[in-house]
Amino acid sequence: MGVVIAVDAMGGDGAPEDVVAGVRMAVEDGSLAVLLVGDPAVLKPLVAHQPGIEIVPAATVVPQTADPAEAIRSDPRCSIAVAAQAVRSGAADGLVSAGHSGATLAAVTLIIGRQRGVSRPALAAVLPGALRPTVLIDAGANLDSTPEQLHAQARLGTAFALELLGIEQPTCGLLTIGEESGKGDLRTKAAHALLLADATLAYRGSVEGRDLLTSKVDVIVSDGFAGNIALKATEGAAREAFRRLREQVTGAPATLAGLQLHTALGRVRADLDPDTYGGAHLLGAEAVAIIAHGEARPHGIAQACRYAAAGVRLGLPARLAARTAVGSP
Amino acid sequence: MGVVIAVDAMGGDGAPEDVVAGVRMAVEDGSLAVLLVGDPAVLKPLVAHQPGIEIVPAATVVPQTADPAEAIRSDPRCSIAVAAQAVRSGAADGLVSAGHSGATLAAVTLIIGRQRGVSRPALAAVLPGALRPTVLIDAGANLDSTPEQLHAQARLGTAFALELLGIEQPTCGLLTIGEESGKGDLRTKAAHALLLADATLAYRGSVEGRDLLTSKVDVIVSDGFAGNIALKATEGAAREAFRRLREQVTGAPATLAGLQLHTALGRVRADLDPDTYGGAHLLGAEAVAIIAHGEARPHGIAQACRYAAAGVRLGLPARLAARTAVGSP
Incomplete structure (x- = not known):
């Protein structure tokens, strides 16, 4: 069947x-x-x-x-x-x-x-990390998540990275601001304590918005509000960087350089294309x-x-x- | 003096x-x-x-x-x-x-x-928008902001865009998820109502993470948590896109094309450099x-x-x- x-x-x-x-x-x-x-x-x-x-x-x-x-x-x-x-x-x-x-x-x-x-299914987006794919959970399904829901997301995201992406012993981090672990809003601080206490997780502490594509951790845990904003900001910035580069080259005469840049741009664009997976699993x-x-x-x-x-x-x-x-x- | x-x-x-x-x-x-x-x-x-x-x-x-x-x-x-x-x-x-x-x-x-x-000073980052500079307020000073604080930020950011950046009648938007106005977490919904009711603001409704560099509005209002994550995600994605492009070109022989690409990359990188201003005003x-x-x-x-x-x-x-x-x- x-x-x-x-x-x-x-x-x-x-x-x-x-x-x-x-x-x-x-x-x-x-x-x-x-x-x-x-x-x-x-x-x-x-x-x-x-x-x-x-x-x-x-x-x-x-x-x-x-x-x-x-x-x-x-x-x-x-x-x-x-x-x-x-x-x-x-x-x-x-x-x-x-x-x-x-x-x-x-x-x-x-x-x-x-x-x-x-208690709430969460959206697991897969991002093109520098070394291997990175899971962002929740990417926008749930707003106003509780620390307990963030903890459940960390477990779901870790299992997903292992089962679907084949990453052994996936590491996870909590999306917040500032590198010091436990820094963030009240919800993030409470979630940090729960993740730290869960021995089944390879929890690495805080990650920042700039870490979405750097493979610092395999699973980035976030509430759906900040997670969606981080995802969209990442997509938007990559798109805007490419647009401005293309503008620079389009202004120049049709040279071999222009052609090669278009090829390189096309390759990296495809790599960062949100349509690679077409969507995200609701875990x-x-x-x-x-x-x-x-x-x-x-x-x-x-x-x-x-x-x-x-x-x-x-x-x-x-x-x-x-x-x-x-x-x- | x-x-x-x-x-x-x-x-x-x-x-x-x-x-x-x-x-x-x-x-x-x-x-x-x-x-x-x-x-x-x-x-x-x-x-x-x-x-x-x-x-x-x-x-x-x-x-x-x-x-x-x-x-x-x-x-x-x-x-x-x-x-x-x-x-x-x-x-x-x-x-x-x-x-x-x-x-x-x-x-x-x-x-x-x-x-x-x-009640709380807020951090006003200036981003290189596509058409003109864009103010993001709050970029990370305050976490757990109230809707009233977001409203005060909209007024401060608008005045800043006018006085320091010289933008006439600056428009503002509320950073959230989804394009429909009023969508978002509980705090965002409450702030949306306050901004909508303030006739001194040129409020344009919701903006998303992907709008940080597109000049959709002149002032993007956010709590410091989501704002900082959006800012860092934008910087990180642009940096990672450039890094990957550079990798593509470094792999190629040292051609005129490679040189021209480096020049174009350098120009757009400088344009998106967070050190243009060196920091952000606490308004x-x-x-x-x-x-x-x-x-x-x-x-x-x-x-x-x-x-x-x-x-x-x-x-x-x-x-x-x-x-x-x-x-x-």
Whole structure:
């Protein structure tokens, strides 16, 4: 049996056209199938009978301005809720959504369910560190996290780095300001004490915003607010640095130097491209769930579907649950 | 009468050698004088009778691990407290410190004093935006800020952009996650309502981490925790992008292309260099106070002294107080 991914066709800046185009790319080689959830009248002409894609009707879409949990509770026919129900019922093995991330988190939490001992699933972004990939958890799903939730994230992120990225004995650090350990706001100080006391973690103390790409630690633990800001600042600065460099070279005549710079830029850009994975795993749920970038293009959506399928094949949720259960080493 | 800046010689990663070297550069053209605060036995050989520098003895240094306010209260003979007292007494016109930023904030608040209506001075970093300089306030002085403090920062940052940077009708935005206005953690939502209700501000709603260098708004308002993380992530990502590009080109033979790329890289690097200003103004204090980068090299310290002197000549604290007083337009 092949892997089946439920995709919310109605979520994301380019929905539904870009989502459908990405899904068509993802199913092309037959390695996975997709349940495409949304309005059939809109989706049918876009899908055009491509094998591997089945349309599942959903009557509504969660508006960007809605309170996420409230929206899911009051409207079980919205596309993200129907997609989550497909995973819950076993019709699909995993979920991909480029829509409202709060609504996706709510649908996963309320419909798919959480692994034992996890009060809030957290978003694990994988960054291109200098030496190896780096996990940033939480990258934006939860705001107002508690120190206990940050502790749970450290365990989930460590297990993820080991199981999915193959990093042995992953080290972790707490995102804060200043290098001295324990420096930061009240929440960070309390979380620092919890991480320090957990002998199952290879906790290295504080890391700063500048350490996101330096491989100082393998897992960077943060609340979703600061984590998302750090992630976006990193992406934005790299993009802006490249833009300004390109401007310098475009001003010059079309020389060999210009050509070589474009090649080098292209290579490093690809390396730092947020669409490498297409999205981020929501860890701590009972099934694989990927939040894709809201601005994902078809290529990013296809990557997100493949990334979800890889997590399903690995049995990621069960592996994380086994590693992070209370009392496990 | 020339401008006199009190400099904490004992603070910063390269103290006292780099601080003294920077101060020597700053006084060279005679445009400002420095009171160099610290241990005379250490400082005298480094200063070597250079005109424009007077050593002011201080017995101790605030340790990096101390509780800042407690340290200032219990040890008025530490270098940062003595430097602040020099400003308070009128012996100096402004303050520069590359040391413990919490201790500098505490010394400024407790000894120099705050402008009326400001409960906490805030750090205003100036970033190289795409179109013009951008102010980020607070860049790391205050953690656990209240919505009311964020509102005061918006007013201070707007006045600073106008008075020091010469930006007419500066726009401001609130650093948060997601583009929809009012999205974010509880504090951000409350601050959003306050900014929206203040007709003296050109408030443009939410900005994200990726907007630090794009000139989307002129003043980015943030609590010091997320602000510092965003600032460091921006600096770190630009640095890492350049490092990787340089690696690509170093691998190639020494060609004209390589040389031209190095030139372009150098230009954009200089543009994004955090030492352009050498530090950041602590706004809302009764005198000019600059927190220099902890890792500032001599060039950065010299820039910080010149930046402080420029603020003194402009009469910045009085101008900000006039513009941000309650009831002022």
